[in-house]
Amino acid sequence: MSNNAFARLGVPTSLSSVLEGKGITEPTPIQAVTLPDSLAGRDVLGRGRTGSGKTYAFLLPLVTRLASSGSRRTPSRPRALILAPTRELATQIEAAAAPLVAAEGQRTLTVFGGVGQGPQVSALKRGVDILIACPGRLQDLVQQGLCDLGGIEITILDEADHMA
Structure with missing residues (x-):
């Protein structure tokens, strides 16, 4: 399979x-199994070890579906939510997402406690x-009326077992 493996x-x-620019031309097993369903808008639950490709397995369909949803970015009302248990994981997700969202003209924001919310x-x-x-920080922002989750089209729980 070539770069067209993802296209297929x-x-x-x-x-x-x-x-491809990052040297990724072959889907990992979790990507190959989940992408068709998640791109079609079906709910997916994936489990895999660190380094198995889980982050791209949810970021690729997320960015794709937002690009085609027809909705627009509005103040204080995100279109998608990724919940992560730690600031380190949230920061890693944002780093992986950055080039994908840039390719589609989208914006991300990472919010976590321990830093000023301004x-x-x-x-x-x-x-x-x-x-x-x-x-924790998301709950604070919502309770203060600074973030409205009413426009969320897609929700991803990363490491949900650690947040449970």
Whole structure:
């Protein structure tokens, strides 16, 4: 399989090209199994070890589906939510997402506690497509009326077992 391996699974060329630029041309087993269903909008539960490709397995369909949803970015109202248990994981997800969302003209924001919320609130007010959040800070922002989750089209729980 070549770079078209991702295209055959339904990943748009704009995103498979980003992967190819990173030297990723073959889907991992979890990607090959989950991408067709998640790209079609079905709920997916995936389990795999660190390094198995889980992050791209959910980021690729997320960015793809937002690009085709027809909705627009609006202030303080993200279109998708990724919950992660730790700031380290949230930051890793954002780093993996950055080139994908850039290819589609989307914006991400990562929010977590332990830092001032001012810059996070300002970014939310400018509008984000994908909010990557740790539960505590997200709850704070929602309770303060600074983040409205009513526009969420897609939700991803990363390492849900650690948040349970």
